[in-house]
Amino acid sequence: MIKRLAKSRGLRRFMRSKIAMAALAVIGLYFAIAILVGVFRVITPADATVRVLPSRYPGFLQTPTLDKRFEVAQWFIDRVETKLNFAERRKTDVRPLLDELALVERTVAELPPERLRQLIDEAWEVSDEAGEGFDLRDDLLDDLDDATRELASHRDPDTDTATLRPVEELRAFIQGKRAEVQASSGEIDSALTRLEAVVLRIQPLPTGWAGMKYTFRTFLGSDYGGSSISINAFYSIKVAFQVGIVTATICVFIGTVLGAAAAFFGGWVDHTVMWLVSTMSSIPYLVLLAVLVYMFRGTYFDTTSNPFLSLVPLYTAFCLTFWVGTCRVIRGEVLKIKELEYVQAATSIGFGRFYILLRHVVPNATHLMFINFSLLVIGAIKSEVILTFLGLGVKGQPSWGRMIANGQQEVINFAFWEIGSATVLMFGLVLVFNIVSDALQDAFDPKHVT
Amino acid sequence: MWAYVLRKLLYNIPVYFGIILLMMAALRVNDPVNNYLGKHPTPEQRLALEKDMGLDQPFIVQYVMFIAHIPLLDFGDSWKYEGTTVRERLIRAVPPSLSFTVPTLLAAAMISIVVSLVSAYYRGRPVDKTLMILAVLGMSVSYLVYIILGQFFGAFWPREAQWSLAPFAISGYEPWIGMKDVEGGGSAFFFSPTTWVTYCLLPVIVGVIVAMGYDTRFYRAVMVEECTKDYIITALAKGATKRKIMFVHMLKNALIPIVTRVMTTLPFLITGSILLEMFFNIPGMGKTLITAINDNDFPMIQGFVAVFAAVMILTIILTDVIYALVDPRVRLS
Numbered sequence: 001m002i003k004r005l006a007k008s009r010g011l012r013r014f015m016r017s018k019i020a021m022a023a024l025a026v027i028g029l030y031f032a033i034a035i036l037v038g039v040f041r042v043i044t045p046a047d048a049t050v051r052v053l054p055s056r057y058p059g060f061l062q063t064p065t066l067d068k069r070f071e072v073a074q075w076f077i078d079r080v081e082t083k084l085n086f087a088e089r090r091k092t093d094v095r096p097l098l099d100e101l102a103l104v105e106r107t108v109a110e111l112p113p114e115r116l117r118q119l120i121d122e123a124w125e126v127s128d129e130a131g132e133g134f135d136l137r138d139d140l141l142d143d144l145d146d147a148t149r150e151l152a153s154h155r156d157p158d159t160d161t162a163t164l165r166p167v168e169e170l171r172a173f174i175q176g177k178r179a180e181v182q183a184s185s186g187e188i189d190s191a192l193t194r195l196e197a198v199v200l201r202i203q204p205l206p207t208g209w210a211g212m213k214y215t216f217r218t219f220l221g222s223d224y225g226g227s228s229i230s231i232n233a234f235y236s237i238k239v240a241f242q243v244g245i246v247t248a249t250i251c252v253f254i255g256t257v258l259g260a261a262a263a264f265f266g267g268w269v270d271h272t273v274m275w276l277v278s279t280m281s282s283i284p285y286l287v288l289l290a291v292l293v294y295m296f297r298g299t300y301f302d303t304t305s306n307p308f309l310s311l312v313p314l315y316t317a318f319c320l321t322f323w324v325g326t327c328r329v330i331r332g333e334v335l336k337i338k339e340l341e342y343v344q345a346a347t348s349i350g351f352g353r354f355y356i357l358l359r360h361v362v363p364n365a366t367h368l369m370f371i372n373f374s375l376l377v378i379g380a381i382k383s384e385v386i387l388t389f390l391g392l393g394v395k396g397q398p399s400w401g402r403m404i405a406n407g408q409q410e411v412i413n414f415a416f417w418e419i420g421s422a423t424v425l426m427f428g429l430v431l432v433f434n435i436v437s438d439a440l441q442d443a444f445d446p447k448h449v450t
Numbered sequence: 451m452w453a454y455v456l457r458k459l460l461y462n463i464p465v466y467f468g469i470i471l472l473m474m475a476a477l478r479v480n481d482p483v484n485n486y487l488g489k490h491p492t493p494e495q496r497l498a499l500e501k502d503m504g505l506d507q508p509f510i511v512q513y514v515m516f517i518a519h520i521p522l523l524d525f526g527d528s529w530k531y532e533g534t535t536v537r538e539r540l541i542r543a544v545p546p547s548l549s550f551t552v553p554t555l556l557a558a559a560m561i562s563i564v565v566s567l568v569s570a571y572y573r574g575r576p577v578d579k580t581l582m583i584l585a586v587l588g589m590s591v592s593y594l595v596y597i598i599l600g601q602f603f604g605a606f607w608p609r610e611a612q613w614s615l616a617p618f619a620i621s622g623y624e625p626w627i628g629m630k631d632v633e634g635g636g637s638a639f640f641f642s643p644t645t646w647v648t649y650c651l652l653p654v655i656v657g658v659i660v661a662m663g664y665d666t667r668f669y670r671a672v673m674v675e676e677c678t679k680d681y682i683i684t685a686l687a688k689g690a691t692k693r694k695i696m697f698v699h700m701l702k703n704a705l706i707p708i709v710t711r712v713m714t715t716l717p718f719l720i721t722g723s724i725l726l727e728m729f730f731n732i733p734g735m736g737k738t739l740i741t742a743i744n745d746n747d748f749p750m751i752q753g754f755v756a757v758f759a760a761v762m763i764l765t766i767i768l769t770d771v772i773y774a775l776v777d778p779r780v781r782l783s
Contacts, residue, residue: 279468282766284717286724287739287758294743294751295479385592386725390740404594408729411602423595431590438586 010367010444020439023432030237030429037238045307045397048235051226052103052217056410059221059229059417066185069192070130076199077123084113084120101203104217105210108203116202123198130191137184144177221417223403224410232398233421239399240429243311243384244377247318252373254319255326256362262327263334264357273327280324286386292317293392305396313392318380326372333365367444374437378430385426400426454774458767467517469759474513474752478505482748486529502526503749516752520760525753530745536753539738546623547727547734550650551718554657559712562662566669571696573674581666588663597729600656618652621731626650653726661715669708676704706777713769717762 014020036042054072058064064072079101087094098108098116109116151170153159165173206214220230262273296302296313304310337343338361346356381400387393388401400422407419483491483499491499500506503526504515519525525536569581601620608616626645629637676682677700685695724736731737735754742750 275465275468278462278465278766279472282462282465282759282762283469283473284758284762286736287755290724290739290743291473291476291751291755294485294746295476297480297485297746299480382592385594389594389725389728400592404592404598407595407598408601411598412606419595419598423591426592427590431587434586434590 008367008444014439014443017439017443020436023435023439026428026432027436030432031241033234034238034241037235038242043231043235045235047228048232048398049225049227050104051222052106052214052228052231053222053226055222055224055226056413056415057218057222057226058415059219059421061219062221066188066192067134069196070127070134070188073123073192073195073199074127076203077120077127080108080116080202081120084117087113103203103214105206105214106203107206109201119198119202123195123202126191126195126198130188130195133184133188133191137181137188140177140181140184144174144181147174147177220421221415223406223415223418229403229417229421232403232418233400233425235398236400236403236422237425237429239394239397240381240384240426243314243318243394243399244380246311246315247322247380248373248376250315250319251322251376252326252369254323255372256330256365256369258323259327259330260334260357260362260365263331264338264353264361273331277324277327280321285321288321289317289387289390289392292320293390296392302395307397310395314384314387314394317387317392318383322376322379326369326376329368329372330365333368334361337361337364367440371437371440371445374433374440378433378437381426381430381433455767455771458770462763462767466759466763469763470517470520470756471513473755473759474516475509477748477752477755478509482746485746486748499529502529516756520756523753523757525756526749528742528747528750530742530747530750536749539750540735540753540757543733543735543738545625545628546732547736549626549646550653550657550726550732550734551723553650553654554661554723555712555715555718557654558658558661558665559708561658562665562669563708565662566666566673567696567701569666569670570673570677570700571692573670573677578670582670585663585666588659589667593660593725596656596660597725600652600659601729604652604655617647619648621729623649623730623732649730649732653723653730653732657723657726665711668711669704672707673700673704676700679703706773709776710769710773713765713772716765716768717758 054075057072058068063069080098083097083101084094087097094113101108111119147170150164151167151174154161154164154167154170164170205211217228217231220228220233223229223232258273258276262270292313296316301309301312343356343360346360351359384393384399385401385404388399389405393399393401403418403422404426407422410416410418482503483496483505486499487495497506504512507515523537523540528534528536528539531539565581569578572578605616605618605620608618609620624645626643626649627641628639630640632638681703682695682700685699686692690699724740726732727734727737728740735758739751739754739758741747742754
């Protein structure tokens with residue numbers, strides 16, 4: 001079957017399409033990451049939940065806003081100080097407590113408690129300085145706001161312009177205030193830089209290999225719980241492939257067996273299969289999903305954290321719905337093929353019906369299986385998001401669906417890193433699968449209308 | 451003609467019974483009473499609910515009883531919202547769904563047809579290629595991302611930044627057309643397009659953008675295929691202009707598959723887009739169903755599923771009939 005396909009004209013046409021080859025290369029890259037994660041366990045689900053940064057730290061090498069930087073620095077100092085105080089009160093060794101604060105590779109500096117205390121005091125001093133800077137800037141911003149509003153009311157015919165300051169004066173005032181705000185921002189910036197330097201001495205960035213690992217963990221920022229978005233996003237590649245390939249394999253298998261049998265044997269087989277097909281396609285997709293949510297609620301699969309078994313509801317939902325399309329297509333093709341001369345010739349020689357079906361008919365529909373496989377992978381990856389939103393999706397491990405479903409809360413807080421990374425990675429994978437299935441269709445089935 | 455419709459109906463009745471059978475069985479896999487009352491209900495509570503829905507009877511009796519009640523939409527009372535029937539809640543959920551699904555469907559179909567006509571007219575040229583690349587790119591982004599970002603940039607951000615132009619509500623729904631009780635008795639007709647714009651236009655825009663990618667690609671493929679047919683070559687040979695061929699000869703024939711496709715998306719009118727309704731908090735059919743599922747409101751779920759499946763089957767029949775009507779080549783046998 002495969003050998004014959006390799007010699008076919010369609011495959012040569014497919015290989016000639018440069019863009020399809022590039023897309024295949026990208027799929028290979030994604031697949032390599034999926035293998036690294038899934039087989040070699042480079043990233044474990046535990047990595048995905050561990051705290052690596054303060055909550056909602058921006059990614060993509062973006063510098064956070066001044067307020068965020070202030071908040072983050074205070075967060076670092078505060079948690080070390082809490083542990084020091086706790087150890088002092090209980091008269092216990094502070095080291096194990098400080099080790100709890102480690103952000104994976106980024107541990108609290110190996111300094112004696114007195115030295116740490118000293119650093120913290122220093123940090124609070126600088127922090128107070130920065131705080132004053134913020135107060136000053138807020139006052140300036142208030143003034144600026146008032147002046148802007150006053151300027152705006154000059155244009156309002158209802159207000160009495162005599163009570164307002166003249167326009168020219170206001171303009172000059174605003175300009176002056178703006179410069180002052182800028183200057184004060186500069187001051188805050190320098191205070192924060194000093195503060196961050198102290199923080200780096202309390203909890204220094206790791207160096208060498210550990211440093212590289214830590215950079216990888218942090219370069220896409222963190223979500224609400226402070227866990228790494230990059231780890232989550234890359235782990236999800238494995239989940240996407242797992243969901244896509246398992247679903248597509250099962251559905252193509254069921255679809256091909258039923259479709260080929262229905263078309264080739266006809267009669268009651270055909271009637272039963274077509275009844276099943278029309279029944280399944282008459283249930284609105286989302287309604288079926290909703291019913292499955294209800295069906296699986298509280299069952300073992302709903303509560304288990306086993307990474308494979310917890311996906312059973314998801315596979316059930318996909319397999320119930322997705323085989324229908326493949327079945328229809330294969331049935332149509334087999335109906336055509338079984339009237340061809342070579343099938344009649346095989347029958348006249350006296351081959352059995354099963355032998356003809358497996359040896360002569362199904363191999364000639366292989367291209368459709370490949371096209372459908374590719375389309376089903378796309379369908380599964382995209383639907384996983386919707387299922388996860390409805391509560392039927394991936395549990396116990398990260399997935400793009402979970403990241404995007406979380407996205408609404410994050411976006412409202414102006415944190416686009418989680419939804420952004422998940423969308424971009426998913427977009428890439430779905431896009432290349434789209435390109436490959438288009439190219440497959442063009443190469444093997446040029447007359448087909450999408 | 452009527453014989454054809456009747457035959458289609460008769461053929462689809464076993465299909466419908468099959469769906470109801472599957473769905474009723476699926477809904478009873480988990481004990482509905484336990485789902486609603488928690489793990490340890492008192493025997494009295496249990497008995498009351500079981501009597502209410504006839505759950506104490508054998509499955510086959512329940513099945514027959516349920517099917518007998520479908521024509522009257524008599525699905526019992528809601529468990530969660532005592533005193534309201536499922537039918538009431540069903541009917542109440544229809545207008546919100548329709549008020550954004552109808553415009554979405556119409557706008558998506560019209561814009562997609564225009565875009566695909568442009569694409570097919572310039573086929574093989576940069577315009578066509580750009581449009582098709584855009585369509586593929588658009589198809590590769592998740593539906594949820596469109597909704598979340600659309601809601602953020604369309605409604606949340608303008609409000610947060612206090613722009614003077616922030617026409618959309620972040621979420622919610624208010625009736626914008628219908629009859630309203632007037633103080634002192636009687637009722638009056640009211641119609642407020644601004645309310646519609648506030649609550650429904652943004653979901654419509656998001657829905658149209660999502661549908662555009664798939665529709666445009668399909669319509670273009672249909673049109674391009676039509677363009678290779680013999681009658682187009684004949685028209686060219688007799689000297690008709692390209693524009694006339696595209697808009698008069700080709701479009702008429704291409705409309706057959708297009709109409710079929712639009713018809714197949716019709717159930718969307720009733721089921722609404724569950725996701726759009728959830729995110730924009732529109733109390734339509736989809737959101738009501740999801741709420742019922744979260745509340746474990748068994749009679750509601752069962753009733754909604756039955757209605758959705760019926761609507762779906764009716765549209766399938768309607769599609770076949772219309773297909774036969776617009777295309778005389780299809781034989782009614």
